[in-house]
Amino acid sequence: MVTSLESLLELQERDLALDRLRHRRETLPERAALAAADAQVAALQAEHERVRAARDEVLAEERRRDHEAQSFAAQTEDHERRLYSGEIASPRDLQALQADVQSLRRRQRETEDLQLATMERREPLDGEVAHIEGEIERAEAAVVSAREALAAAEAEIDREAEGERVVRDELAAGIAPALLADYEQRRAKAKGVGAARLVGSTCQGCHLTIPATEVDRIRKAPEGTVSYCDNCGAILVP
Numbered sequence: 001m002v003t004s005l006e007s008l009l010e011l012q013e014r015d016l017a018l019d020r021l022r023h024r025r026e027t028l029p030e031r032a033a034l035a036a037a038d039a040q041v042a043a044l045q046a047e048h049e050r051v052r053a054a055r056d057e058v059l060a061e062e063r064r065r066d067h068e069a070q071s072f073a074a075q076t077e078d079h080e081r082r083l084y085s086g087e088i089a090s091p092r093d094l095q096a097l098q099a100d101v102q103s104l105r106r107r108q109r110e111t112e113d114l115q116l117a118t119m120e121r122r123e124p125l126d127g128e129v130a131h132i133e134g135e136i137e138r139a140e141a142a143v144v145s146a147r148e149a150l151a152a153a154e155a156e157i158d159r160e161a162e163g164e165r166v167v168r169d170e171l172a173a174g175i176a177p178a179l180l181a182d183y184e185q186r187r188a189k190a191k192g193v194g195a196a197r198l199v200g201s202t203c204q205g206c207h208l209t210i211p212a213t214e215v216d217r218i219r220k221a222p223e224g225t226v227s228y229c230d231n232c233g234a235i236l237v238p
Contacts, residue, residue, distance in 0.1 A: 005195070005235065005237040006237060007174060008183055008194070008195035009196075011172060012195045014167055014168035021160060021164065024157055025154055028153050028157075030152075031150055033150075034146040036146075037142045037143040038143055041140055044139055055126060055128075058118055058121050059122055061118050062115055062118040062119055065118055068111045069115060075104050076108060079101045083101060186235060194234060195235040196235070197236075198218060198236045198238045200215075203234060205234035208231040210229065
């Protein structure tokens with residue numbers, strides 16, 4: 001097994017490249033565009049629900065008025081039939097029945113006027129519901145388009161990442177398992193940096209200075225000796 005610390009730096013570069021690709025994938029503008037499109041649909045659907053509920057309430061009132069008007073009309077028709085049928089002989093009863101007919105006709109007209117007013121209130125709500133439904137249809141089409149754009153952008157990054165993973169796996173296969181495990185553990189703890197070049201007395205992982213005595217010890221150590229940055233814990237490659 002190759003234990004060259006230089007291999008770790010190459011591996012680190014591949015891992016950082018993969019990290020960048022993951023970050024790009026998570027922060028794609030297409031993802032934000034899809035979220036915005038989804039939010040627009042949700043807002044329109046909520047507005048549609050609100051307006052439709054208001055319209056349905058008015059529609060229910062309109063139907064109730066219509067039912068009442070029909071009921072008054074039916075009662076009027078029945079009273080008029082009795083009025084002219086000859087079955088009632090008493091003038092007082094006929095007069096009372098005629099008064100009932102007039103009252104029923106008046107109430108029917110009043111109810112029909114209320115029904116018409118209710119219908120006039122409903123019509124603009126019908127238009128608003130139809131308008132919002134059109135907006136929802138367009139917004140849902142925008143969601144489909146945004147989702148397709150995101151999928152295409154993700155696929156492009158995934159192809160690039162797959163190429164990086166192939167190279168990364170080839171490099172990892174040439175590193176001693178113990179050294180590789182040490183690197184990966186330190187990389188996980190340090191949020192991405194498991195190995196770093198020591199340039200002068202500065203660790204390139206955290207960009208902090210290492211004491212001169214420690215630097216001297218690291219540079220004089222036998223080849224293959226593993227040393228660590230006291231600041232970030234990365235494996236140092238002199």
